Amino acid sequence: MTAPATVGAFGALREQLTDAAAAFADGPDALADILTGLVDDVDRALGERLEIFPVCHHSPASALAMVRRLRQKQPRVIYLELCEDLQPVLTELRNCRLPVAVQAFASQLDGFPAAWAPLSVIAPVTEASAEYQAIAYALETPGVELVLVDRSTDHVFQWSPRDETPAADESAPEPTGDDSEGQAALHGDAVGVEIGALRPGFAELEAYLLHHGKVRHWSEWWDSYVERPLATADHDTYRQVMVLIGSLFRRLRPSASQRNDRDEDRERYMWTRIRQHLAATGADPEECLYICGAFHAASRVEQFGLDSSAPDFDITPRTATAWQYGLIPSSHSAIEAQFGLAPGSVSIAAAAWSKAVSASGLKPYRLSGQRGSTIRRGRIKAATGAAGPVADRLSGFLATAPTPDGLDEAELRGWCVDIVRLARRNGYLASTADAIAVFETSILLAGLRNRARPTPYDFADAAVTCIEKDVVPGRRDVRRLCEILLGGDRVGQVGYDALPPLARDVLHRLQPLGLDLEKRTVQRALLDLQSNPELAGCSDLLWMLRHLLPPGAVRPIMGERRLGHRSLQESWDLALGRHQRALIELGYEGVTIEQVLEQRLRRAAHGPDATAVSALTAVEDAITLLNSPRLVDELGSRAVELLASERTVDDAPEVLRRIRRLLAHHQATASRLPAWCGAFVTTGYAHYCTLLPTAVVDEDTGVRQVGAMLGFLFSMESLALSLGCDRSQLELALAQSHPQAPPKVALLWAAHHQLGMLPLAELRTRCRELLTNPLVVPAFPQYLSGFVHALEPVPGLAPFVVETMSTAFAQLPDPVLLPWLPTLVTTLREHGPELVPLLVREAGRTFPGTLAALDSWVPPWSGTAPAGAPAVPDRPVGQVHALLADHREPVDAVAALLGVEGGWQHGDDRATATSIAALVHAHPDTAEAIATLLGLPPDAGAGAAS
Structure with missing residues (x-):
């Protein structure tokens, strides 16, 4: 677009700036082009047939100028720079207490990267803002049409690069300052959209202005050098100065930037929408007002202006993403954090707005229904405030120092x-x-x-x-x-009528508690479900809310909800008023809490990052929170699929813990085991048998994971075999496992012992050899760690582990014992904290309970009895046979279970003793094992045989 001629209202100012640039730079150069370009931008913006009203976001000066212009001109059509698809929500501002934010939310994406979900766009609204005054005027004045012309929220993300996470349109530095009130996170991770973000485009210019302005941050510079001087300026002066500032920041910005392209596309989009509306309605541009940021008022795109001959901007269609719209509470600190403003600047602006309104006598526009509002309705008349010829007010404003205010x-x-x-x-x-x-x-x-x-x-x-x-x-x-x-962190609130159906349903269902849940204070709810069974619905709802809302919104003080257990008394701390945003966003996902919870559980089980653990967690939540067998079966089947597709065993401990709990629940509450539970057991048995040889040699697989795998195989073995699995899978997997790490070697020994492939005597011999080998002694704590983890698959090994640790402490000298004692403690603490209590209980049963008994105590594994110990009574074999013959029912029951047929033998004790002796001679290992368990001498088995 060519620059206008030097004649016109700003010709003198343009010539003056050109001469100044030539004097400073010894001739016209880039500085002259910038200075004269600023004047050209002001001249072009103010000469447009459609009146452009430049604003700055959350600026009391802009709000005051807006009120004055609206009362003077009373336009019939207002074009507002705001996402066009947010317009239906603006009427709900009547039911809210400002500040609030208009929000568009999408949880199910179509056309955007899945990693972006959920998408959220917010536009905060405060009373001390020009856009709110325009919205209130349009909604409260009959015959006025409000048209939002900025790109839709869908286009906000369409124009974001696909290789990065979408960020706020107006780039801002990280917020600083104290957030002790906890309100800076009210907007969550939403993308912020604001009208009129005026800030230098590069850090050097901002640092220069702050240094010479003797201020610490941008908000203070704006308040001192723009806000206060313009608070009492007339309409023409205000417009010219704001366009000049917008043009300055626009021209002093790097030209080759993605943000420049996006801003220009926004301007093309808005002018295209304005021309389309004027053509469709036939509205008179003299009765219209275009409200946009001062940055966009100084636009140089080819579509600028109603008289432009450039073709309309090609607006791409929206994606198939389903957007939900509503209002969420906001606060001053949340707005500051969202847009990089100085802490306290929005509160100071609110205080300045109140003071300026009182001093000027203006009556701002407010929506009916808002707390503390006094409505003054406007009336439509002819456009008596139409703009006349543009006069140069800019030269006088720039040349004259502002009138200083006296000290108050x-x-x-x-x-x-x-x-x-x-x-x-x-x-x-x-x-x-x-x-x-x-x-x-x-x-x-x-x-x-x-x-x-x-x-x-x-x-x-x-x-x-x-x-x-x-x-x-x-x-x-x-x-x-x-x-x-100076104003405080004012927090807004969305009224009941403006809440989505889900949020209203939650508040309605919690009414039996007798609490005002819209308050921002933490309230205590007491539920005696035994005396008041009608409160069971409230209890169920609170547990679901605890699962869905962020921590602190709904917090149980007393009572719990787990598989097979429901408390009779519960106590809750409720802070739904403080977490209204999270409750509102739940309403964008469904109509009821149950529907949203079901969707969340399905998403956890079917998401791209879903694992068998996440699916089992969803199954458990579905049982405890929803009690939906259909959903449980669906999620359980998904858990089976995920377990079969996993190629690592990192989650084996958690898988074992959760499936044990679920199996115990179903076995205790159902007549038969669900089909998915059986499929999970058989799939897990085959899965872990297949991965076991690789896991024991993989350095990235810990001993805890291998122990959990073996725990799954051994604890689920009987159920898996009854469902058709083959035990040879496990035997073959153990035969192919050749670990090198000491903990995994100990685990494999324990597994062999469990299968009967390694007798306890031989296992004891191996540990004794380790303790006598000086080269292996430093690594012995790692073997002990493996034995501790072996208590998961082989809990009967606890006496042996206690014996091994006691033997090590008894036999090793202090120079050997003390160096690896810290390693032993840290190893047990790191790798087996949940299994150490088993050792403690076993040690309590093994060692004497009093100090006096310790002197005469002999370890049971030593094989010798102390002097004076009572002798084991000699029980003839005939007495044993007589005892069994007198109590035949238990023996017959055991024989029936084992499938043994035959009757009882009758004869004298000698014949019976002869037959038993022959049996003992045929199986000497059994007699030795029994003798060892009874604490008898090693030759007791042979004596019994003789």
């Missing part, structure tokens, strides 16, 4: 007294002397910064200097106290 001693004195009172409540040792010091220091800082009167930022710096000496006694520092004093 009463206001500053009130601030100083209140901050001292607030500081004392928060633990500071502040006094009247500190109030006086803050007063004088505020004036001093304002003078050093060339200000006629102290600003809230000067006051906050003075308070920190004079009151906060070296430590912060409480959780709030002085700067945070100043923010609270």
Whole structure:
């Protein structure tokens, strides 16, 4: 677009800037092009037939200028820079307490990367903002049409690069400052959309302005050099200055940037929508008002203006993603964190807005139904406020210093007294002397910064200097106290009528608790389900909410919900008012809590990152929270599929723990085991048998995982064999396993012992050889770690592990024992914390319980009895036979189970003894094993045979 000629309202200013650039740079150059380009942008924007109203987001000066212009012109059509698909939600602002944020939310994506889910776009609204004044005017004035013209929320993500996570449209630095009130996360990870983000495009310019403006951050610079001078400016001056600032930041930005392309596409989009609406409705541009950010008012795209001959922008269709729309609560700190504003700046702007409204006598527009609002309805008349010829107000504004405001001693004195009172409540040792010091220091800082009167930022710096000496006694520092004093972190609330159906249903179903759940305080709910069984529905709902909402929203104090157990009394801390955003976003996913929970469980089991553990967790949640057998069977079948497809055993301990619990629950509550449980056991048996040889040699697979695999195989063996599995799979897997790491070697020994392939005597001999080998002794704690993990698959090995540890402590000398003792403790603590209690209980049964008995105690595995110990009574074989003959029912029952046929033999004791002796001679190992268990001498078995 060609620059306008040097004639016109701004011709003199353009020539003046050109001469200044030539004088400073010894001739026209790029500086002259920039300076004259600024004037060209202002001239073009203000000469447009459709009146453009430039604004800055959350600016009291913009809001005041908007109120004045709306009351003067009373337009019939308002074009507003806001996502066009958010328009139906704006009427729900009547039922809310500002600040709130208009939100678009999508959890099921179609056309976007799955990793982006869920998508969320928010546009915060405060009363001290120009867009809210325009919305309130349009909704409260009959005959006025409000048209949102910015790209849709779907296009916000369409224009985001696919190789990165979408971020906020207006790039902002990381927020700083204290967030002690916990409200900075009200917007979650939503993408923020705001009107009129005015900020330098590169850090060097911003640093330059902050340095020469003697301020610490951008919000303070804007408040001092733009906000206050424009608060009382007339309409023409306000428009020209705002367009000039927008043009300055636009031209002093790197041209080759993706953000420039996106901003220009937004401008093409908005002008295309405006022309389409004017063509469709035949509205008179003189009765219309276009509200956009000052940055976009200085646009240079070819579609700019109603008289442009450029073709309309090609708007791509939206994707098939289903978007949900609503309102969520917002707060001043959340807006500051979202858009990189200084902490407290939005609260200061709200206070400045209230003061300016009172001083000017303006009556701002407010929506009916909002708390504390007094509505003044406008009326439509002819456009008496139509813009006339553009006059140059910019030259006078730039050449004349703003009229300094005098020192308002009463206001500053009130601030100083209140901050001292607030500081004392928060633990500071502040006094009247500190109030006086803050007063004088505020004036001093304002003078050093060339200000006629102290600003809230000067006051906050003075308070920190004079009151906060070296430590912060409480959780709030002085700067945070100043923010609270100057306006506080105002938190909005969405009214009941504006909530989605799910949120209203939750509040309705919790009414029997007798609590006002819309309050932001934490409330205690007591449920006696035995005396008041009608509260069982509330209990079920609270457990579901605990599963779906973030921590702290619904917190159980007493009572639990697990498989097969429901508490008769429960106590809850409820803070649904503080977590209203999370509850509202649940309403975007379904109509009822049960529907959302079912969708979440299915998503956990069928998602791209789903594992057998996540599916089993979903099964357990479905049983305890929903009690839906159909869903349980579906999720259980999915768990079987995921287990069969896994190629690692990292989750084996968790798989074993959860399937044991689920099997115990079904065996105790159902007449037969569900089909998916049997399939899971058989699949897991084959799966872990296949992976066992690889896992025992894989360095990345820990001993805990191998122990859990063996625990699954041995504990589920009887069930797996009854369902058709073959035990030869396990024997073959163990035969192919050749571990090298000491813990896994010990695990394999324990597995061989469980299968009868390694007698206990031989296992004891191997451990004795390890203790006598000086080269292996340093690694013996690792063998012990393996034996401890072997208690998972072979719990009967606990006496042997206690014996092995006791033998090591008894036989090894201190120079050998003490170096590996810390290693033993840390190894057991790291790899087997849940199995060590088994050893402790076994040791309690093995060792004497009193100190006096310790002197005469002999370990049972030593094979010798202490002197004076009672002898084992000699029981003739005939007495044993007589005992069994007198109690034939148990013996007959055991024989029937074993399939043994035959009757009882009758004869004298000698014949019976002869037959038993022959049996013992035929099986000497059994007699020796029994003798060892009874603590008899090693030759007791041979004596019994003789």
